[in-house]
Each structure stands twice: as C-alpha cells, then as structure tokens.
Amino acid sequence: MTDYQSSLSGIEESESLFEDFGDDDLTPLLNDDDEWYPTPPQPLDKEVSRRNPIADMHIYWSKKPYEAIEHFVEQLSEEDDVVLDGCSGSGMTGVASIAQGRKFIGTDHSPAAVFLSQNVLAPITPTTLNQAYSELESAVKGRINDLYRVSCEDCGSQGTTNYVRWRHVYECKRCGNDVIATKDRKVSKATYSCDSCGADVSIGDDGKPIDRRPIEISYDCSCGSGRANQKEPTDRDKRLIEQANQRDIDYWTPDSELKLNSRIGVTNKQTVADLYTPRNLHAMALLRDEIQRFDSPIRELLMFCFTSICFNTTIMYQDREAGGGVTKGTLYQPPQYKENNVWNIFEGKVNYIRRGLEEKQDVMGNFDVWETARVFQDDVRDLSRLDESSVDYIFIDPPYGDQVPYSEINLVWTAWLEDSERFDDEIVITDSSEREEKQSEHQWQDAISETFEELYRVLKPGRWVTVTFNPGNMSLNAWEEFNRRIQDAGFLPYNGRYALDISQKTYKQLTESKAQKKDVIVNYYKLPTEAEEVEFETPPEETPQNIRELVETAIDNIVREGYQGEGVYTDQVFHAVLTVLTENNALEYRPDWEAILEEKYVCVEDQMGRDRWQPPDTTTEIDPTLNYYSEDLIARREIEQFLEEEEAATYTEIQEHLADNLASLPETSLGDILEDAFIKEYDRSDREHKWRMPETPEERARIERQREGQMESRIDSFVHTLREDEYIDETPPLEVLEYGTRYLLNEERHADALLLFDYIDIDELPEDMRDDVRRRQRICQTLADEDPSVEQNTQEDADDDGQQQKLEDLEDGTEN
Missing domain, CATH: 1.10.10 (Arc Repressor Mutant, subunit A)
Incomplete structure (x- = not known):
C-alpha cells in the first residue's frame, strides 16, 4: 500500500478539519445579541452569474450564486452573526456568510449535499490539491489509460481514447432490421426511420435498445501533433473495447438501486453501477480505491474531485452538436451518448477545483472551521441541536414540490460515498412508483409548514428569513398555499419582490423561449413579541386599483414577447403573474389568470405534447377595410x-x-x-x-426575433424623431406601432409609449387587439404620471427615503 501520508507530510490542513464541521458544540458560533433589525433589504440591482470558479467546482441542482446571497446576508445580519441554511445543498450560503464575516450553520437531508457543502467551505489550499493530485496521478493514470487503448490510423501503434461516441440500436417492428439512432435517421425527438423499409421506430418507454454501437473515436497518439484525432472504429478497436469491458473489476463498486421514475428517466430496474459502461465503471472503481488510501482531509478533498465527475463519466452524458453534458435534475440516458475517458475528465475537473480553491482564498480568506462553521445531516423540520431564538438570519432555498427529487438523483454520489439516502423523510413530491408516500401535494405542504415552524422557533425575534424559489410547474394556487403556510408559522411577509437575475442559464432556460430566468425572492420577518400588531410600510401602501389590468398586461406581454414562433408554457405565464402580484403588494389577490389565458389566447400542443400559448392574432383573418x-x-x-x-x-x-x-x-x-x-x-x-x-422552432424563433428587431429599430427611430420634434417623413404602419407599445411597455419606457398612442387609431386595429392596446395606454399613463422624470429632469441626488421601506414604529433611528 502506498504511504501517501509521509509524502504529504508538509500539508497545512488539520486532520480534524472535516470532524470540526460536525462538532455538536455550537458555543463558538452563537451569540446573545437580541437587537432588532427592522430595516428591510434593498433589491439587488445587478445581474449575477450562476457560473463562477467556486460554483464550477461541483455540479448541483438549482444552485444559487453566492454573490447574490451575499447581498442579503450583508443587509440582514451583522458581523459575527450566525446564518442558518436549513437546505444547504452545495454550500453557497455558507460561502456568502463566511465571506461577509458571519458564522454559518448548514443542514441538509442528503448526505451527498452535506459532503459537498463541507468540501466547498473547507479552507484547503490549491497547493495541497496540487501535491495530492501529483501523488494520485503517478499511481493510477497509466493503469486507467490502459483501459482506453485504440489503434492509431497513422502509425499503427496504440493511442489513448479521449471519448467514444455511442448510438443505441433498435429493432424495426416492420422488417426486423437494425435502426441506429443517428442524426440523419431522426424523425422527431423519440422517433427514428428505418433505412430498409422506411418505417418509423419509436424509442419511447416501449422501445428499448437491443444493442449499442460505437460510431466514432477521439484519441491521442504519441506520433501526432498533439491534436486529438477522430476516426470510425475498426474491428480491432471494437475488440480492444470489448477486451476492456470484460476485464475483472477487483475493486468495490456501488450496488444501490435507483428508484423507478419515468419523469427523471429511470424506466428499468437499475443500479448506480449500471449507469456506467463496464470499462468506465472499472476506471471509476480503480480511481476511488486509490483515493481511499489517503488520510483525512486529503481523502475528502480527492473524493470531492471524484464525485464531481460521477455524472460526466456515465452513459447519461449526451452527445449533442452544441456540446455534451448530462440533463441536470434527471438520470436520463440518451440514445446518443459519449463514453468519456475517466482520467481525462478527472484531470479537467481538478483544474476547475484548483481555480475554485484560489477564488475561495480571495473571497473567504483563512478561517478556523471549529470557530466558524458547522454542516450537519439534519432534517430541517427537526433542528433540535439549536435552541429557541438562537439564529440571527436564515437564507433558505426549499424544495419546490416536484421540481427535483433530490434523493433519487443524489444517490449517484451517495452510493460512491458508501452511504445511503433517506427517501422516506424527504420534502418532495415525486412521480416514482416506488415512493407512493411522496406523491401528495398536501403532504408536501404540511412538510413546508413544519419546516417554517421550526425555522420560526430557532430565529431570533426582530430578524429576517429570506426565501428563494423558482417553482416551475407549481400552480398559482400552490404558491398561495406555500406563502400562507409560511405566514401561518408566524412570519410576516415583506411584500416587495426581488429577483436574482442570473446571466448563466440552465439548459432548459437556454432552450425554451422566454423561460423563467429569475429566481424570485421574498423576505419574511419575525416580529418581536411586544410588537405583534405592527405591519410593514411597503410601497405601494395599497394594492393598485388597476391590479387586474396589470395582470392582464403581464399575461399579454409574456405570451406575445415569448411567442418566438412556438409559444410559451403555462408555468411561464404563472411566473409573470406572480411577479406582478409580488411587485404590487398583491400576494393575496387571486386573479383567474388561467381563464384569461383560455379566453384570449390560442393553446397549441408542441412536439413533446406540452401546451403552449400563442397570441390570437397569429391566426386572425385579414380584414382589408x-x-x-x-x-x-x-x-x-x-x-x-x-x-x-x-x-x-x-x-x-x-x-x-x-x-x-x-x-x-x-x-x-x-x-x-x-x-x-x-x-x-x-x-x-x-x-x-x-x-x-420556417418549420422548426429554431427557424420560427429566428425569423420572429429578426422581425421584432427590425420593428424595434424602427420604433426607436420614430420615438427619437418625436422627442426631437423633427419632421416626420413617414409614420410606421399600425402593425409596427401596435408592437411598439408592447415593446416600450416591456422596456418600462412609459413616456415613449405614450407618444405612439397619438398615432394609433384603435378602431383601425383588429377587434381582438383593441382592449389590450387600451389597457397598455392606461397603464403607461398611470406609470408615466408616477415617474418624476417625465415632467422634469431626474435629480441625481434625489432623496430616496421613499424607496427605503421600514417597519412602522420599530425604527429606532439607528441604521443596522
């Protein structure tokens, strides 16, 4: 056995580093300060990226940027306060807290999340990683690459495979011939055509592959120029692959069974090991076995590097034209995938983690774990290790109903860590046929009540909890119930909506037109016992009288702006409605927005059978009069x-x-x-x-966006002419002017939009547009009247006291 401890004897990190994260003694973190913090936070006025070196160290689901969390930690807590995150996930709240000089306590239901959080926070230096990686590379790189031998086309000797592109093979039910799932045979997302008889072959739940075939190999050879080579696999290459696949694996491999759940892509009985090709499973097991020979904390550090590649080395790694990758939040196994060389992926990920460690040093500095942070595997509904009123601030991103069945997906990591997930206690709704006890929305709502009752217990009076969510398929009724449960626990909502505008989108957000790209944030306050009747002075002080018009306009904007040749999903409309309600102090208002959709817009079904909404005038008959x-x-x-x-x-x-x-x-x-x-x-x-x-969604979106861009340019030019009181050479057509009112309203250029209405004869518009245009005009007039810049130049040094919301009768004159 290799003696890594003697070769790594110069490292600075304490052997007890990870034990300190789990120490039950919370005395160094807690304080007795009982001061009230009555000043609500200001919104985050800049775009933040989901991608940064710390976040890039390890994949996790619905990860929030630590820079955005910092914004609220800084405003709603003081230095040395303790911040709690009861669903710590990847540990970003901990990063934000320590970066701002706070103490941090994180808990999570999943052992995988606890492991990731501890490693993300651990103050380990890049030098330590470099030393450990060098030792590991010497021990296993050659042994792993021996599994990836390939014949070189140029010199005939053996090179090393970077990746193999594989395709599923299906049997044609009509003629019995093989159908390979290649791009040129693809008819739709789940259908391929048979070259022999022309029949369509479905690859849905009932169409299981009969084989897998390699179609291309990327490899390196010492005879080359250093650039990767690509080639079609020869018979010799296929034999080398088969020989590698048949080798005995002399190391431990995980046998944890996946939960059947068609929504996340698990339709057959499988174990975690089944997600890997035989040689990748062999390589992963070999790499993990060698890592186990290190002592703590190096072992945990290298296992963190190891778990970071657990998904990208599986058959879930899609072979896409725009680059590969797994579909986050699922265990989907595509018919076209890449088998990646395990060592190459590990080496690349170590480089990402090295950059993350460097960033951590700059952001978090050097700190003592025992005095600063704890991360426990606890159920957020039972924080018994915390006393009543002991926490200064809470930031939490709770599970959103059926969005992500965390335990089912995290099992890939947990299994390799030789641990197990607690499926029974998870706060989710799941489609898994093996978890019937987790399929009730009512049960999930009860769990949310228990969660916030416990958070209310541990939070000090006069302090804040920030809740962030992106509810996806949640209905408006589900959101209302979610909000009500938080209030029933005792919290008072601060009815001002903030959003994290994330520049780096998820794959779903990138591929779906006008997907919800902002995570909504609502802050709640725990009133001091002696101030139970106090309410917020939130602007606007009363819900606007035209709230229904604002909701209708939001629906119209999202449907028309998000049309892009295909239409928007119902949940995207919900997000637009929720934004209006939270921005206007109207969380208790319940508009029948689904009825508005059905009455005014056209519902079509896309290729995947999902409902999309389109503007009605896309099908309006022409009235030449x-x-x-x-x-x-x-x-x-x-x-x-x-x-x-x-x-x-x-x-x-x-x-x-x-x-x-x-x-x-x-x-x-x-x-x-x-x-x-x-x-x-x-x-x-x-x-x-x-x-x-235009036939495809991409073509329709490109044409639609091209036309919109031309109309926007024309409107901008026309508004400039009106503003400068120049000669009007030509008034844009009504079609362009009508679009311009939507464009300018969406851009919050209300005064500019009002200029256009003087040139629009509403009676000359199609009947189904007239009410919408009138409503836009009223809203623009109202908002323009409230905007002082419409009547006078904006005062750069204007007093912004009206925008700084405070709690009535609680402000003591001291800024916190």
Whole structure:
C-alpha cells in the first residue's frame, strides 16, 4: 500500500478539519445579541452569474450564486452573526456568510449535499490539491489509460481514447432490421426511420435498445501533433473495447438501486453501477480505491474531485452538436451518448477545483472551521441541536414540490460515498412508483409548514428569513398555499419582490423561449413579541386599483414577447403573474389568470405534447377595410397561405401568385419581404432556389426575433424623431406601432409609449387587439404620471427615503 501520508507530510490542513464541521458544540458560533433589525433589504440591482470558479467546482441542482446571497446576508445580519441554511445543498450560503464575516450553520437531508457543502467551505489550499493530485496521478493514470487503448490510423501503434461516441440500436417492428439512432435517421425527438423499409421506430418507454454501437473515436497518439484525432472504429478497436469491458473489476463498486421514475428517466430496474459502461465503471472503481488510501482531509478533498465527475463519466452524458453534458435534475440516458475517458475528465475537473480553491482564498480568506462553521445531516423540520431564538438570519432555498427529487438523483454520489439516502423523510413530491408516500401535494405542504415552524422557533425575534424559489410547474394556487403556510408559522411577509437575475442559464432556460430566468425572492420577518400588531410600510401602501389590468398586461406581454414562433408554457405565464402580484403588494389577490389565458389566447400542443400559448392574432383573418392591414402585411399573409399549400416556391412563382391574387402590390420589395419572413433553400432536384415557411422552432424563433428587431429599430427611430420634434417623413404602419407599445411597455419606457398612442387609431386595429392596446395606454399613463422624470429632469441626488421601506414604529433611528 502506498504511504501517501509521509509524502504529504508538509500539508497545512488539520486532520480534524472535516470532524470540526460536525462538532455538536455550537458555543463558538452563537451569540446573545437580541437587537432588532427592522430595516428591510434593498433589491439587488445587478445581474449575477450562476457560473463562477467556486460554483464550477461541483455540479448541483438549482444552485444559487453566492454573490447574490451575499447581498442579503450583508443587509440582514451583522458581523459575527450566525446564518442558518436549513437546505444547504452545495454550500453557497455558507460561502456568502463566511465571506461577509458571519458564522454559518448548514443542514441538509442528503448526505451527498452535506459532503459537498463541507468540501466547498473547507479552507484547503490549491497547493495541497496540487501535491495530492501529483501523488494520485503517478499511481493510477497509466493503469486507467490502459483501459482506453485504440489503434492509431497513422502509425499503427496504440493511442489513448479521449471519448467514444455511442448510438443505441433498435429493432424495426416492420422488417426486423437494425435502426441506429443517428442524426440523419431522426424523425422527431423519440422517433427514428428505418433505412430498409422506411418505417418509423419509436424509442419511447416501449422501445428499448437491443444493442449499442460505437460510431466514432477521439484519441491521442504519441506520433501526432498533439491534436486529438477522430476516426470510425475498426474491428480491432471494437475488440480492444470489448477486451476492456470484460476485464475483472477487483475493486468495490456501488450496488444501490435507483428508484423507478419515468419523469427523471429511470424506466428499468437499475443500479448506480449500471449507469456506467463496464470499462468506465472499472476506471471509476480503480480511481476511488486509490483515493481511499489517503488520510483525512486529503481523502475528502480527492473524493470531492471524484464525485464531481460521477455524472460526466456515465452513459447519461449526451452527445449533442452544441456540446455534451448530462440533463441536470434527471438520470436520463440518451440514445446518443459519449463514453468519456475517466482520467481525462478527472484531470479537467481538478483544474476547475484548483481555480475554485484560489477564488475561495480571495473571497473567504483563512478561517478556523471549529470557530466558524458547522454542516450537519439534519432534517430541517427537526433542528433540535439549536435552541429557541438562537439564529440571527436564515437564507433558505426549499424544495419546490416536484421540481427535483433530490434523493433519487443524489444517490449517484451517495452510493460512491458508501452511504445511503433517506427517501422516506424527504420534502418532495415525486412521480416514482416506488415512493407512493411522496406523491401528495398536501403532504408536501404540511412538510413546508413544519419546516417554517421550526425555522420560526430557532430565529431570533426582530430578524429576517429570506426565501428563494423558482417553482416551475407549481400552480398559482400552490404558491398561495406555500406563502400562507409560511405566514401561518408566524412570519410576516415583506411584500416587495426581488429577483436574482442570473446571466448563466440552465439548459432548459437556454432552450425554451422566454423561460423563467429569475429566481424570485421574498423576505419574511419575525416580529418581536411586544410588537405583534405592527405591519410593514411597503410601497405601494395599497394594492393598485388597476391590479387586474396589470395582470392582464403581464399575461399579454409574456405570451406575445415569448411567442418566438412556438409559444410559451403555462408555468411561464404563472411566473409573470406572480411577479406582478409580488411587485404590487398583491400576494393575496387571486386573479383567474388561467381563464384569461383560455379566453384570449390560442393553446397549441408542441412536439413533446406540452401546451403552449400563442397570441390570437397569429391566426386572425385579414380584414382589408382596416388600416392595420398594410399592403406589406397582406402580402406576407398571402405568401404564407401560398407556401403552406405549395410547401416551396421560387421567387417568380410567388411574384406571379401575388400579381394574380392581390388588388395592389406591396410598397416594400418582394425580396425584402421574403428575406424578413421566410427561408430560402436550394432545391437540388429542380436546381433552383426556393422559398418556404420556417418549420422548426429554431427557424420560427429566428425569423420572429429578426422581425421584432427590425420593428424595434424602427420604433426607436420614430420615438427619437418625436422627442426631437423633427419632421416626420413617414409614420410606421399600425402593425409596427401596435408592437411598439408592447415593446416600450416591456422596456418600462412609459413616456415613449405614450407618444405612439397619438398615432394609433384603435378602431383601425383588429377587434381582438383593441382592449389590450387600451389597457397598455392606461397603464403607461398611470406609470408615466408616477415617474418624476417625465415632467422634469431626474435629480441625481434625489432623496430616496421613499424607496427605503421600514417597519412602522420599530425604527429606532439607528441604521443596522
């Protein structure tokens, strides 16, 4: 056995470092200060990135940027106060707290989350990691790479595989031939075509692969220039892969069973080990076995590096054109995946963790764990190790119903740590058929009540709890119940909504038009016992009389702005409604927003069977008596109908069709109209270019965004002309002006929007637009009247006391 301890004897970290995180003695952290903190926080006025060197050290689900958390920790607590996060997850609240000179207590239900939090917070130096990595590399790199041998096309000797691109193989039910799940055979997300008979082959729950085949290998060879080579696997390569897969694994491997749950991609009985190809399982087991030979805290540090690659080395690593990766929050195993060289992934992740350790030194400094932080595996509903009224501030990101079944997914890490998840006690709703006791929304709501009752118990009076959430598929009723349960626990909501504007989006947010890109934050206050009747003075002091109009406008904006050729999801509309309610002190208002959707908008089903909402005027019949329908718009609609019938047509064919069917031709050139709204392709059979309708969501979104950009530019130019009182050479068409009112309202340029209404004859608009335009006009007028910059120049040094909300009768004149 390698004696790593003697070779690493110069490290600075204490052997008890990780034991200190779990020490039950909380005396060094707690304090007796009972001062009230009545001043609410100011909103975060800058965009923050989800990506940073500390966050990049390890993947976790719904991770919040520590810089955003710092903003609230700094305002709602004082130096040396203790901050609690009862669902600590990846430990970002701890980073924010220690960075601001606070003490930190974190708890989490999952042993994997506790392990990650402790490692994220542990004050370990990059030098220590470098030393440990060097020792580990010498011991295992060659042994691991021996599993990834491949024949070099250039010199004939053996190179080292970087990755192999694999494809599932399915049996065609019609002819019995093999169908390989490659891009050129893809019909839809879950369907591929058979080359032999042309039949469609489903790969859904009932279509299980009969085989897996390698289609490409990326490799390095000493004879090359240092750049990776790609090639089709030869018979020799396939034999090398098979030989590696058949080797006996002489090391421990996890046998924990995954929970059946089709929503996260587990449809068959599998263990954690089944998520790996045989040789990747072998490599992972070998690497882990060598890490276990180190003593603490180096062992924990290297296992942190190890768990950071547990997902990217599985068959869940999708082979996508825009780059690979796993679908976060699921255990989905795609039909097209990459088998990555385990050592290469580990080496790359160590580099990320090294940068994270450097960032931690700058952000958190050097601190003593025993005097500063604790992280326990506890249920947030039972914080019995904490006394009543002992915590100064709480920041918590609780589980959102059925968003992420943490225990089911964290099991991949927990299994490799030789631990187990406590499925029965988790605060989630799950679709797992093996967890029927966790499928009730009412049970989840009761768990939320218990959570906040316990948080209320441990929080000092006159202090704050900040709750962040991004509820996804939660209904408005579910949010109302969630909010009510927090208030029933005793907390008073501060009805001002803040949002974390995160620049680095999740894959879902990047691929879904107008997805909810902000995590909503609500602050709650624990009133001092002697001030139970006191309420917040929150602006606006009363819910606006036009709250329904504000809600309707928010729905209209999200549907129209988020249309992008496909439509928005119902939960995206919910987020827009919730934003309006929280911004306007109207959390208790219950608009029937779903009825508004059904009455005013068009519901369509996308390729995955999900409902999407579109503006009604996308299908409105043309009324040529209305000025709204300019010659250009009429021509575009006529071309759309023509191409839907013909599928594709040449420029000349379209020109002749317009001449035969329109009373007058458009003023804009036909070429410009086609470029703005349609797709041009070369027809090889006819050897000429033809125009067609945009077909894919990406094409429709690109065309829609292109047209919107052109209209926005035209509106900006027109507003500038009006502002400068210049000669108006040409007024934009009504179609552009109507869009401009939505665009400017969304940009909060209310005074500019009012200028446009002077040029809009509402009676010349389609009937289904008129009420929306009138409502926009009223809202812009109201908001412009409230904006002092409309009547006079903004005073740079204006007194902002009206925006600094305080608690009535609690402010003692001292800023906290």
